[in-house]
Amino acid sequence: MRHIEKLIDELLNKEESLDYSSKTKDEIITQISVFHEELRYQNDELKRMNEELTSLHQNYESIFMEAPIAYLILDEDFKVEKYNVDAVHLFETDRIKGNIIHPYLHPDSQDRFYFHLKHLAEKKESHSTEIDILIGTKKKHVKLHSNYIERPSDGAPSYRLAIIDETKENEQRKQIEYLSYHDQLTGVYNRHFLNGEIEKLNKDDLLPMGLILADLNGLKLINDTFGHQAGDQMIIIAVNIIKAYLPEGSSIARIGGDEFIILLSNTDELSAKALVKQLEKACESIPLKDLYLSVAFGYGLKQTVDESYETVFKEAEDRLYRNKLFHHSSNRKGIIDAALASLYEKHPQEQAHSVRVSQLAMKVGEVLGLGESQVLRLKTAGLLHDIGKITLDYKLFEKNLELTPQEKESLKKHVEVGYRLLNSSTEFADVADVVLYHHEYYNGKGYPRGLHEEQIPLESRIIGLCEAYDVVVHGRKHRKGLLKEDAVQYLFDNAGKRFDPALVDVLVNDVLKQR
Incomplete structure (x- = not known):
């Protein structure tokens, strides 16, 4: 104070x-x-x-x-003045300050980034763009939202960059775009792509345009018999073979489950026909484990811009169907032959078993006085009665123990598989029913339909009896065979139950006694 x-x-x-x-x-x-x-x-x-x-x-x-996106502030020389934590994660280094940004730019994005900064400097307003950056060898796709600012102290220009890492989103977009134009299974183009490609090729300097149709023979049979996984594998193998022969600039698209279309620019009829011949030869027999598949082809030519695509497609389709009709029977037979050969190769005991059943059945038919065609049918059915086992797990054949209930149910399906295979071929269709019903029991307790007595086709009753006798005599992995006398007794014990009594009498007294 x-x-x-x-x-x-x-x-x-x-x-x-x-x-x-x-x-x-x-x-x-x-x-x-x-x-x-x-x-x-x-x-x-x-x-x-x-x-x-x-x-x-x-x-x-x-x-x-702590912002969830990367921030950078660049000076007038484009050197980093300031950065945040997310920028460290994005650039995978904490030594960003003082570095220029350009070394991080992907070569394809250099110009885009330059014009982005130029816009900021000239317009002095915010601007957005998308670029790719390189972190080592890793490419990242980012979105930029940037502002031009001036330092209050000296008015020097600087640039504030908000950077959003959209690498995953960009990959997802690309994947969606890819799937919208490509077949998911094979990777070739799809029908959606086809319409635009046809329009693109419909120009005077690209005509004539070649159009080749390809159709996989027997694919439905393979899908129905061996499952769609086997069918899908077959499709992939076929496409890869076809692609290997296509000239540069051509394209292939999947337009159906088993149909493909090939488009060729500047192609005359001679070239189209020569390519079809090459493809036919390459696809004569496409292997897949136990089977083979072939492909039918047909071609058409679009000569002028005004000629309709539908007309050319119809021309190719007509040629393709003529090809399929000509080879239909041999294709189906080829699938059956391949399946049987594979079964016998893997399980030689099945071949020996089928041969013995076939011989026994023929003799029963001859004793019964059946006609030549019926005896031949018995011979064929005996050889093919277990062809459906081609789809079974290999372990079932090698198992030393009694089959489980589930394994027995799996085994029962072989008659239906065999039926579908044989019924698809005109050559073997007449024995399809014989194979389907050869495990029906005389008392109605068999499978697949529980038929009884005369409802069961005669040939099926004969095959069922001969097969059972052969199995009892020669045994299986889990069960030893019986002596002939014991096997005969087994047949008599099951006469009227599993077997037709009259046929048991013929087999035992007229066939086996003669051996």
């Missing part, structure tokens, strides 16, 4: 302080106290505002540093 009083005395003694001459010390002290309080209030207010600014700055720094 003494300091203030002294100050007042000094003021009163000065001419410039005449305004205070009429005031007493107490009045001046009061006035100064008010000024003091105001200064203290203003000081507190400035301190509070400074604390708020510090807090805001800290919040801004926190938001900047």
Whole structure:
């Protein structure tokens, strides 16, 4: 207080302080106290505002540093002045500051990024773009949202970049786009792509346009008999073979389950026909484990822009169907022959068993006085009665123990598989029913339909009897064979139950006694 009083005395003694001459010390002290309080209030207010600014700055720094996207601030030389945590993750390094951004740009994105910055500098407004960056050898796709700013201190330009990593999203978009134009199974184009490609090739300088149709023979049979997985494998193998022979600039599209179309620019009839011959030869027999598949082809030519695509397609389709009709029987027979050969190769005991059953069945048929065609049918059915086992797990043939209930149910399906295979071929269709019903029992307790007595075709009853006798005599992995006398007794014990009694009598008394 003494300091203030002294100050007042000094003021009163000065001419410039005449305004205070009429005031007493107490009045001046009061006035100064008010000024003091105001200064203290203003000081507190400035301190509070400074604390708020510090807090805001800290919040801004926190938001900047912890933002879920990458932020960079570049100076006028495009060097990094500042960066946040997500930028470290994006660029996979914490040594970004002071580096220029250009080395991180993918070569294909250099120009795009240059024009992006140029727009910011010239327009002085925000701008967005998408570019690719390189982190080592890794390519990332990012979206940029950028602003041009000037430093308050010196007005120097700088650039604020918000960077969103869209690598995964971009890959997903590409995958969706790819799938919209490509067949998912084979990777070749699909029907959606085809329409645009035909339009693109319909130009004078690209005509004539060759159109080749390809159709996989017997694919439905393979799908129905061996499952769609086997069919899919066959399709993939066939497509890969076809692609290997296609000239540069051609395209292939899948337009159906087993149908493909090949488009060729600047192709005359001679070239189209020669390519079809090449493809036919390459696809004569496409192997897949136990089977083979062939492909039918047909071609057409679009000579002029005005000629309709439908006309050319019909021309190719007609040629293809003539080809399929010509080879239909041999294709189906080929599948059956391949399946049988594979079964016998894997399980030689099945071949020996089938031959013995065939011979026994023929002799029973001859004793019964059946016609030549029926005896021949018995011979064929005996050889093919277990062809459906081609789809069974190999372990079932090698198992030394009794089959489980599930394994027995799996085994029963072989008659239906065999039926589908044989019924698909005109050459073997007449024995399909014989094979289907050869495990029916005389008392109706067999499979697959539970037929009984005369409902069961005669040939099926004969094959079923001869097969059972051969199995009982020669045994299986899990069961030893019986002596002939015991096997005969087994037949008599099951006469009227499993077997036709009259046929048991013929087999035992007229066939086996003669051996």
